[in-house]
Amino acid sequence: MSVVADRPDLDLDPHRLVDPEVHVHGDQYAIWHRMRRQTPVHRHPAGDLPAFWSLTRYADVRAVYRDPETFSSRHGVLLRPVALGEDPGGGMTLALTDPPRHxxxxxxxxDWFTTRAVRSLTDRIEDCVRSVLDRAYEQGRCDFVHDVAGRLSMHVIGTIMGVPERDHDALFRWTNEAFEAGVSLAAHRELMAYFIDLMEQRIDDPTDDLVSMMAGGTLGDDLLTEEEIVLNCENIIGATENGRLAIAGGMQALLEHPEQWARLRADRDLLPTAIEEILRWTSSATHSMRTATRDCEIDGVPVAAGDRVVLWVPSANRDETVFDQPDRFDVGRTPNRHLALGIGEHVCIGGTLARAQLRILLTALLDTAGRIESAGPVQRVRSIAVAGPEHLPLLINPR
Incomplete structure (x- = not known):
C-alpha cells in the first residue's frame, strides 16, 4: 500500500476517513501514515455520523482495547449515522457488552471456540475445503470471495450453530444479500425468521450445537432472553464477513507477492507466521468504536465522558514503531503482535477457528493447486467498517 512519500498530491485530510470511497482506493493508508506522525488523537466533528476521536497508533489502540472500564462497548462498536441512534443490541450481544456481563x-x-472444539471440527473443515476447491477447479474460473472464502466461512459457522447442511446454501445466499447491500443482518427478514424458528426448535428440543447452548445458557440466575439469543446468532453470523474478507484478502496478497507464495511452497513451516501476517495485512475489521465512561486522557489529549473513540485497527497494524517495514507483506514476519483480532476482554472469540480455516485452506491449495492467477480486476468492499475484496476473480487449476 502506498504511503505519503509515494503520493505527494494526495488529499490527506483526516476527515476523508469516513468516506467509503477512500477505503476502496486505498487512500486511507496514506492518511493514517500522516496521522500517526502528526495527529494520532484526532477530533472529528459531528455530521451524518456522531463526533468522535480517531486513534491511529498501535499503543493507543491497544491501551483502549485493554481498558473496558474506561472505554465501553455497550453503546456500540461501529460508527452509526446519528439518525439511527445507538445499536439496538447494546448490552445484549458478545460485541456490545462490558464486564462482568460480557x-x-x-x-x-x-466451549464451541476452544482449541479442542476447533480440532474436533478439522475433518468437517477439510471436507468443505475439498468441496469448494473441487468446484473451483472444475469451473477453472471463480470468484474466490464468493465461491471459496464465503462458502467455507458460512459452512463452518453454520455447522457450529446447528444449521442443517441442506440449509447452508440458503444461509449463504441471505448473508450475501445483506453483506452486498451493506445492511445489518437483522434487517434481512428471511434470515432472522430462520434463526427465530431454529431458536424455538432448540428451546423445545436441544441438540449439540451453539444455538442449543445459548437457548439453555444463563447469565447469573437468568436464562438468556429470546431477543438475546437471536441477536447473538446475528452477531456470530455477521462475524463471518470478517473471516471471508481475511481469507480472500490473504489470497490476493499472495497473488500480488508471488515471491511470498513461492516461499510458502518451499517451506511449509512458514504457515503459522504466514497466517499471522495475512491477519495483520488484511485487518478486515477496519475500525472498532468505544465510548468513554469517564473524563480521561489519551496521549495527553483530554477525552470527555460520553465521547466516542474510534480505533483504526489497520493503522495500528502498520505502525512503524512496532512493525519493521510495515508496508511489506512478509510470510516469515516475526514478531507479529498485530491487533487484527483485538486484545483483552473483547479479543475475537473465533480467533482459533479463523486461523484453522486459513491453515487448512492454504495447505490444500499448496497440495493441489497448480496455476492461480488473476482473471479480472479486484473490486474492494465499499465500507469504513470492513476491508477486503468484494470480488476476486481468479483462474485456478489443479496440478
Missing part, C-alpha cells in the same frame, strides 16, 4: 455471555458460547 464474560458471563462469553462463557455461554466459549
Amino acid at each position: 464474560k458471563q455471555l462469553r462463557a455461554v458460547v466459549a
Whole structure:
C-alpha cells in the first residue's frame, strides 16, 4: 500500500476517513501514515455520523482495547449515522457488552471456540475445503470471495450453530444479500425468521450445537432472553464477513507477492507466521468504536465522558514503531503482535477457528493447486467498517 512519500498530491485530510470511497482506493493508508506522525488523537466533528476521536497508533489502540472500564462497548462498536441512534443490541450481544456481563455471555458460547472444539471440527473443515476447491477447479474460473472464502466461512459457522447442511446454501445466499447491500443482518427478514424458528426448535428440543447452548445458557440466575439469543446468532453470523474478507484478502496478497507464495511452497513451516501476517495485512475489521465512561486522557489529549473513540485497527497494524517495514507483506514476519483480532476482554472469540480455516485452506491449495492467477480486476468492499475484496476473480487449476 502506498504511503505519503509515494503520493505527494494526495488529499490527506483526516476527515476523508469516513468516506467509503477512500477505503476502496486505498487512500486511507496514506492518511493514517500522516496521522500517526502528526495527529494520532484526532477530533472529528459531528455530521451524518456522531463526533468522535480517531486513534491511529498501535499503543493507543491497544491501551483502549485493554481498558473496558474506561472505554465501553455497550453503546456500540461501529460508527452509526446519528439518525439511527445507538445499536439496538447494546448490552445484549458478545460485541456490545462490558464486564462482568460480557464474560458471563462469553462463557455461554466459549466451549464451541476452544482449541479442542476447533480440532474436533478439522475433518468437517477439510471436507468443505475439498468441496469448494473441487468446484473451483472444475469451473477453472471463480470468484474466490464468493465461491471459496464465503462458502467455507458460512459452512463452518453454520455447522457450529446447528444449521442443517441442506440449509447452508440458503444461509449463504441471505448473508450475501445483506453483506452486498451493506445492511445489518437483522434487517434481512428471511434470515432472522430462520434463526427465530431454529431458536424455538432448540428451546423445545436441544441438540449439540451453539444455538442449543445459548437457548439453555444463563447469565447469573437468568436464562438468556429470546431477543438475546437471536441477536447473538446475528452477531456470530455477521462475524463471518470478517473471516471471508481475511481469507480472500490473504489470497490476493499472495497473488500480488508471488515471491511470498513461492516461499510458502518451499517451506511449509512458514504457515503459522504466514497466517499471522495475512491477519495483520488484511485487518478486515477496519475500525472498532468505544465510548468513554469517564473524563480521561489519551496521549495527553483530554477525552470527555460520553465521547466516542474510534480505533483504526489497520493503522495500528502498520505502525512503524512496532512493525519493521510495515508496508511489506512478509510470510516469515516475526514478531507479529498485530491487533487484527483485538486484545483483552473483547479479543475475537473465533480467533482459533479463523486461523484453522486459513491453515487448512492454504495447505490444500499448496497440495493441489497448480496455476492461480488473476482473471479480472479486484473490486474492494465499499465500507469504513470492513476491508477486503468484494470480488476476486481468479483462474485456478489443479496440478
